[in-house]
Amino acid sequence: MSSHTRQSRASADVEMAHFWQEGGGKRMLEELFADFHSRNPGVEVTDQANTIDDHGMLIKSQILQESPPPVFVEWPGQNMVPYNEAGALRDVSDLWADNGWAEAFIEGPRERVQMDGSYYGVPIDIHRMNNLFYHVDMVEERGIDPARVDSPGEFLEVLEGCEDGDVIGMEQPMKNPSDVLQLFANIVIGEFGAETYRGITQGETRSYESELRRSVELLDAYADLAREDATFVDMVEANGRFMEGESVFFHQGDWMAGSYEDRADFEYGRDWDHAVFPGTEDVFMLSTDALVAAEGADFDEDARAFLEFMASPGAQKTLNRIKGSIPPRRDVDLGDYPEILREQFRDFEAASHFPAGHALQITPDAFVDAKVAALEFVTTRDVDRTTRALLDAYGN
Template identity: 35%
Template structure:
């Protein structure tokens, strides 16, 4: 997902979308804000006002349009309609571009003073372009003051929900774990490799070499067609080698003080690349992951969405055919990949939006959504009975985690423009595997 965190202006939209794209987005912007009954024409505590005819119409913009993601949203909206039958829901997807299409749609509508009621967005620093411009309402009391939310969310999630401000501006709805190492049990056992005994990223390299020598399987399934998979692999290796504190120094822009540490982790990823599949540059992450399912690859580093692919396979059972462990060196760490909903200013339906965000923060909403999404609830008090053994184990790890860092690859750890620069650096890295040149690009990535 690409972002641009320059000031949200018409010039920005025209520059990033082109005239034709901007014209199309303007057409979409014109369809928001009508429909529904109710509203008293008054402003709410969250800011914004009602037009008197549309305050019971909730427009939600998102990119969840297929598979388990669509099922998850449908389950969420079904529960919301049961809780608030008076609210008419306008489900308005903006799919494509791994979320970049939605980002462009929202920025265009914001500049035209026509925001939707709410929209899906990563929390953390992905929110900064909006909080910098004061375009999100403070929901600390009207939403976060309800349903024991403040006591049910861990500190790392609460911090991300504030978007760099002192107040809550978003409601996280799900959590995926990034620092997983999945493996095919028969492949690693045939090589006499025990994933649970691998304690750091360098030992993982030794295990990959053993797999290569003892089996015909690809040691590490991975795609290099687009840079995001390698960005998330590198940041996880960096945490595994240096710890969360050093990673937080990096995302704060203190790259030059970490030169040896950054170069070491880049060298480690370069070494791993010797064990990637031969077609890594032309496959997608799920194609790479299918090699684990088929017994053609031993390991893959991926977010826990990879387990959804395993679940869909009829004869690939958790703890029998496949397993997972925290990426070596990251035990006790739960790297967070999250989605959230926000309350835009100049809101067309403030009361309906408050109701939806309040519901999204409930145990019922998060149980419905995450059971379908293949993620865990950010609330730690949601029953996991219907989630299955893998997600139950993930939830237990989350509740017991010592640190919950955000992620560069999935938009929460750095500003959107910095993320784009880092992705560019890794795109070059995948072409040259030049550690020194990539380090120099990472230093300059924060010069925005």
Template identity: 25%
Template sequence: MSKSKLYSLMTVLMIAMLVLSACGGGAKKVEVFSWWTGGGEAAGLEAMIKVFNEKNPNIEFINAAVAGGAGTNARAVLATRLQAGDPPDSWQGHAGQELIGTYVAGNQIQPLNDLYESEGWLSVMPKTLIPLISQGGNIYSVPVNIHRANVLWYNPAVLSANGVDVPTTMDEWFAAMDTLQAAGVTPLALGEQWTKMHLMETVLLGTLGPDKYNGLWDGSTDWGSAEVTTALENFQKALTYTNSDSASLSWQDASQLVVNGDAAFNVMGDWAEGYFRELGKSPMADYGWAPVPGSVGVFQFLSDSFVLAVGAPDEDGAMAWLKVAGSKEGQEAFNPVKGSICARTDCDKNLFGEYLQSAMDDWSSNTVVGSLTHGVVANDSWKSEIDTALGLFIQNNDLATFQSALVAACASSGPCK
């Protein structure tokens, strides 16, 4: 073989090797599962994805979000995929028992201790939050935010026109809603079933107070007690002030009734504020806020976080996503748009609007308790039993049967065994 032919052959072989090397293992990508598809939620996620893409131009981001408030649909799809051995690389999960009692207990997610050490996150994440994402000395998720559940949103003009003050107690709230109802105003906007569970947990807190509320989840408050009966009666009464089409409304639909002046109040987490701003509404003009009556000085919290799947198809891509999710840049891009505050303690407060700055102050000074609806205080099994009992109660309005079912749920899946 001549030298020229030999050089040509070697050149072809080298090019082939480079092509094979570039194609080896396929293009890098990361599939991230969440339920952020509407309102300020989707916009917040897109803001964080933009940071990811800027930092990782060679990794394709696959946004596998599934619509459905509070993750009701997304978690069902995720459970099916996990059972089939087809996990996404990373997914959204609530800090607390949803994470520990479901995904850690099911050996479905990997520890992230090395990531926390390399990124220095232990010094910037709240010390109250780390135990809720840890088990057996391992840390299992990256929190991206803190949300407040016990927020009473109201329309200032509707309240003013009807001579109603912002209520601070359950009795004041019911009196205000009586006045509004008599004037032909929908007092309390409500949506699909998970928003009713959200309302229930805030009424339990507002009636029982933080200590007795916490006792529901550690077994020290009896679900069958008279004080819980009173709290459930308050919830039952609150439902009588709501719109008749609630079952067909999303949380966004229900919240919009307030800012459009079609209802006076709505109980929803502070992601609603991100949605209000996306609609072009102005704080204290189109909407105001206060703690749910009876819960002044208490911050009922939840935290969205992201995990690393056991058997993640692209673990490197997942780790790149988690680094952005836990970074100051990622959280400062995400949270002001989403309508939440950073999980990190070093974010620039000036990036946040009036409501979120007040939430930062309350988070640092209030008594903190966890949310049921959003995964902090109960694992998926217990929450599912409560949800089933709630659905039957909404249909039959039988309070005694409802309370008995809640007692049974605590005995079956909670600490009352």
């Protein structure tokens, strides 16, 4: 009997809070919960929605009320530090030792759930955030080779020449400030390098003030080429417009690729393809999720079995195949994964730099301040004001 399978006993529940309420994420959880229940017939997994946009306020309020779920999904790294400082995370180092996870998990994701030498969660996926998706026929018609565009500045010139009737160069969702920050981060990395991004986001803002300002100027120039209603458009709607052929390019994380794979007559390599965002070669800008255990919850035998199950090679294979990400374990067979995910894994292994998205790279307070700065940029398009606000946000 495996470590994440228990004998049937009286009915019990394990509660998990997560972000995935629709699409591939919802299908992924349905399959995983059914698999866990088949291995543990007396145990049901119940779940609750914890939206990304509420900055984790649901979980935080439950922690304050001393009624958190035993297991919840969080961004690891800097985002977990305040939870740990408040004593809200359970040390699960014993599970790591019992299951040999330190040898199985890839170093980067493994380190992001580690604080002060102890483990406070289990990484469950790796996403790439510096993808540039495009329509194959559109770039060929315009004589563009996306892989040969060397910088965000050069890409701006490419986008300026892409407009044709109702077709624009690139969809730019601006409703959610996180999407604006994601584009900004890739502009910084593509124009000035991953070390500049690291320095800015780790508080060395005065040393990189001119680079930060220039990146905001480029962000502003990109926004000039966005649709008039871009400030009301979210990532999902922008992606739908891209799939309908209303833009040549779309910059986003690889989580978008699942919708392309699911679409009939939209074949990878023939109809759509991807390159890295210009200037970010040898960079794998990553985002990752982790399952963490709450210190104030009843972390019983069933909750332990569930965490062990979700960390297992089989569950991680299912999770990432459906979710559209690559596994953080070394021992997961990717043979039946879509080609784009196998390519992403090869790129991950070959990359030299692994900067993380804002939510993992900076403290939660700094992330909130940076999102406020991005929201003000969308509203005012004031480069000076945005530059000052980001200097303050990253400098905290």
